[in-house]
Amino acid sequence: MRTSLYATNVLLSLTLWMTACSEDDAGMDPCASTSISLSANITGAHEGENDGSIAASASGSQGFTFSLAGGDFQSSGTFSGLAAGTYTITAKDQNDCTAQQTFTVPELSTPNVSYNAEIRPIIENVCWNCHKQAGQAGFPHADLSTPEKVQENATRINTEVQAGRMPKVGNLTSAEKSAIAAWVAAGAPIDN
Ligand code: HEC
Numbered sequence: 001m002r003t004s005l006y007a008t009n010v011l012l013s014l015t016l017w018m019t020a021c022s023e024d025d026a027g028m029d030p031c032a033s034t035s036i037s038l039s040a041n042i043t044g045a046h047e048g049e050n051d052g053s054i055a056a057s058a059s060g061s062q063g064f065t066f067s068l069a070g071g072d073f074q075s076s077g078t079f080s081g082l083a084a085g086t087y088t089i090t091a092k093d094q095n096d097c098t099a100q101q102t103f104t105v106p107e108l109s110t111p112n113v114s115y116n117a118e119i120r121p122i123i124e125n126v127c128w129n130c131h132k133q134a135g136q137a138g139f140p141h142a143d144l145s146t147p148e149k150v151q152e153n154a155t156r157i158n159t160e161v162q163a164g165r166m167p168k169v170g171n172l173t174s175a176e177k178s179a180i181a182a183w184v185a186a187g188a189p190i191d192n
Pocket of ligand 1: 122123126127128129130131140141142153156157160161166167168169170172
């Protein structure tokens with residue numbers, strides 16, 4: 001009986017103390033006087049690719065962590081691997097005060113087609129069966145033996161490939177055909 005009365009008193013005073021404490025906290029909301037603002041350096045994304053990024057930074061407080069679209073908070077404000085679109089970034093300071101801002105990753109109009117990674121392997125693996133020694137007896141005249149020659153013939157290549165006339169033997173995948181079309185549309189660069 002005595003023990004339990006004591007325990008009740010302790011519990012009661014603990015409850016009062018906790019209430020007082022949380023009232024104090026509410027009266028001194030650290031976020032009320034904090035004004036966080038966000039800014040970002042943005043890299044656009046190529047059409048259909050996840051190669052955009054947002055490098056956000058925050059000011060107005062300290063100890064920031066950052067979240068993209070409600071995801072986990074991380075110490076870096078840089079988010080990469082993004083497709084074109086609009087994203088909400090949240091910055092949180094050391095007192096859990098937050099600010100949000102939306103940023104738009106623009107779509108880049110120039111397609112990102114690498115000659116060396118995407119076009120060259122098609123030419124060398126597929127077209128060189130017939131087009132490497134162009135000009136010699138028995139080989140067609142479209143000379144595709146060097147990147148410069150491939151570049152010179154870019155429009156013809158695209159016409160033949162999209163029409164399905166080339167490769168004369170074998171097939172290209174639709175992804176390979178699209179890569180060739182995008183490469184020609186980008187001005188047929190061979191230095192990338
Ligand atoms: C099996 C052999 C063979 C393969 C493989 C081949 N070609 Fe041809 N290509 C030819 C021949 C033969 C011609 C000459 C025209 C004809 O007979 O159709 C030709 C012609 C061409 C021409 C010229 C068309 C014109 O008259 O303007 C282009 C451009 C061309 N090929 C591109 C390619 C490309 C690009 C590839 C690879 C994706 C390729 N070819 C694969 C045999 C081939």
